[in-house]
Amino acid sequence: MMNDNPGLKKPRITRQRRIIEHVVGAGFSSAADLATLTNVSLMTIHRDIDDLATRGILRKVHGGVSALPSTVFEASSEIRMQIQPQAKTALARKALEMVEPGMSVMLDDSTTVFALARLLNDVGPLTVITNYRQAIELFRENDDIRLIVTGGQYSRTHDSFIGLPNDGSFSSYAVDVVFQSTSTMGSEMTYHQEQDVVHMKRAMLKAGTRRVLMMDGSKAGRTSLHHYVPVSDFTDLILTDDVSSEFREAVSEHTTLHIAPLHSTHSQTG
Incomplete structure (x- = not known):
């Protein structure tokens, strides 16, 4: 069962690093898959995605999040x-x-x-x-x-x-x-x-x-x-x-x- 209790979940920075590594490896991931991967709620994952997108690290796309460059967008420096x-x-x-x-x-x-x-x-x-x-x-x-x-x-x-x-x-x-x-x-x-x-x-x-x-x-x-x-x-x-x-x-x-x-x-x- 997913749990957002701060005492039980991984620190945010560690979780976000895992999200980045997963999305870089896969190219794309849905929010649901990331929630399963990190064992936190969808609400927490969406906050992480919003934060990473605001910082220019990942890009929000329809159905999830992407680290792939496209013909229009370059991947972030960190990626x-x-x-x-x-x-x-x-x-x-x-x-x-x-x-x-x-x-x-x-x-x-x-x-x-x-x-x-x-x-x-x-x-x-x-x-x-x-x-x-x-x-x-x-x-x-x-x-x-x-x-x-x-x-x-x-x-x-x-x-x-x-x-x-x-x-x-x-x-x-x-x-x-x-x-x-x-x-x-x-x-x-x-x-x-x-x-x-x-x-x-x-x-x-x-x-x-x-x-x-x-x-x-x-x-x-x-x-x-x-x-x-x-x-x-x-x-x-x-x-x-x-x-x-x-x-x-x-x-x-x-x-x-x-x-x-x-x-x-x-x-x-x-």
């Missing part, structure tokens, strides 16, 4: 941290080969690029410019990192600072390399679900002498609601080696292609 960890580590290790001490580096708010950020702490000295809160927390106590924070209004869904479409906060920068990832890509065009993020990424991209796109195989050959930029706008593209040879050949006509081997990745990074 994306748990997706494709091995691929992100492989991409980060290949991207690290492009960074040398003394460089200026710009990082977007993607969790793929955050895997690289974790490795940069050992590279210094570097100048790092970012709008991603978790990267800011990562670097803020590193004396070898000159940290510059930019962006605009804080987005809870993305856990980052996103400026207005006409935001000129990046126009004064000329950095050695910009690292980005995005939602999906074809052989000639890249895409993202949200227009404000598209504007932010475009502004960041213009600041880089070298412009590097990091993409795992699950993002290749797909589209999202908004065009981002042509693949040719990136000087370099890093793909995991699970992408088909046909796709590799097609994109290599538009940019310099680098392959990140999944099999050599021994540890996982979110």
Whole structure:
């Protein structure tokens, strides 16, 4: 029998973490299934769902709750941290080969690029410019990192600072390399679900002498609601080696292609 007695149920934060992990694994879950999973009432589950949706972690849909990105909505930063960890580590290790001490580096708010950020702490000295809160927390106590924070209004869904479409906060920068990832890509065009993020990424991209796109195989050959930029706008593209040879050949006509081997990745990074 379900019981909402605080003395008997799991703490709320533990329960919500279990809800998140379940929905991430399944992609979708009904409120009834979550109530059974956590052994609490439907009323409690609906409060949890409302809270997680308000925080941008999960998305309420007809009949339940979803963690899946769609062509219109991107998954939250917290959810994306748990997706494709091995691929992100492989991409980060290949991207690290492009960074040398003394460089200026710009990082977007993607969790793929955050895997690289974790490795940069050992590279210094570097100048790092970012709008991603978790990267800011990562670097803020590193004396070898000159940290510059930019962006605009804080987005809870993305856990980052996103400026207005006409935001000129990046126009004064000329950095050695910009690292980005995005939602999906074809052989000639890249895409993202949200227009404000598209504007932010475009502004960041213009600041880089070298412009590097990091993409795992699950993002290749797909589209999202908004065009981002042509693949040719990136000087370099890093793909995991699970992408088909046909796709590799097609994109290599538009940019310099680098392959990140999944099999050599021994540890996982979110």
